[in-house]
Amino acid sequence: MIMWKNKYVIGGAAIIVLMIANFFIHVWSDWGLITVKVKDAPIGQVIKSIEWQGWVTIYSNIDPQTKISMYVDHVTLPEAMETLALNAEAQWRLGFFVAPTASGVKEEIRSFKEGADRTDGTQIYSFPTPTDMFVGENTPVVDPRLQSWPGLPATPPPAPAPPPADANASDPNAPDPEAPPSSVQGYLRAFAERADIWIMAPSAWDPPVTAAPPASSSISSAVKSFVGRAHGSVAYALILRGREQRAPGGGGGRPRGGGGGFNMDLSAMEDRVQNVIGTLPPAARADAMTQFNQELQFQKEAAAAPPDQRRQMWRKHMMDRRLNNDNSWRLSPEKRAERMARVVSNRMTAQGKQ
DSSP states (O other): OOOHHHHHHOOOHHHHHHHHHHHHHHHHHHTEEEEEEEEEHHHHHHHHHHHHHHHOEEEEOOOOTTTTEEEEEEEHHHHHHHHHHHHHEEEEEEEEEEEHHHHHHHHHHHHHHHBOOOOOSSSEEEEOOOOOGGGTTOOOOOOGGGGOBBBOOOOOOOOOOGGGGGGGGGGGTTOOOOOOOOOOOHHHHHHHHSEEEEEEEETTTBBOOOOOOOBBBBBHHHEEEEHHHHOOEEEEEEEEOOOBOOTSSOOOOOOOOSSSSSSOHHHHHHHHHHHHTTTTOHHHHHHHHHHHHHHHHHHHHHHHHHHHHHHHHHHHHHHHHHHHHGGGGGGHHHHHHHHHHHHHHHHHTTTTTT
């Protein structure tokens, strides 16, 4: 009788262990995946849900009461952020708030979340990274937190001075080798040039820097370590940026001092793209680089074409790109209808029908 009781006890214990193991396997398999199914919900509520499920911090300059519809079911954090940004008509990046003190960082975050442009010398470093140049239909959404800091490009040694007889043959317009940055602001710009990130910092804080930040496996740790060595403070998070509002009274926007906007440095742009491609799964990187190189080749051909052909080449190219990189499936039905209405309106305008 005791033997039978022991068998029941052992069998019951085994069942309980299996149930507990199945529970933890289920939880572990869904760990970090995001599910959001809302219609006309405040975007602040959606952001809090994503923060809680993804174990991340998200700052946004969009009014938290703005209504949004979104439907994702057990997707990765980058996929959820991409869907959120598309439906909110916003952009999302990995953002860094840098200041000489922790209180200064908190003030920057508060100002950013309020959504108004600052006019007190705040500097923004952010350069466009044309991810649509290599994103295909099956390319996963990249996680910007996986980007690395490749280090500064090696400075080429100065060219030897020509002998006196050839002095007149030297090129007076030859560019001088680019010197490495010598202060905090220069390095913050370099970080943003070579990784697809967004940085806010007070432009007045620009102490000299003598040691270059070494190449790191993580852009986050590189920025954090560099700012720490400069005796500053930094906080980083995912940021969701809508269209920034103008300060009361109109007129001046956010001073940039050349820190943001379009970056004509093709070398730095290629560094950013390659950095982003490096975050893709290994199986997807080769195709992404092929598409990127094809895009660069097209741009060179378009630049060399006669002006009357160049516009038509670009028009066809952009239409083909939109067809191949259509993200409309991520949009809510309402946003899809709005996008279609805009497409029809643009076509009618181009045809002179309205």
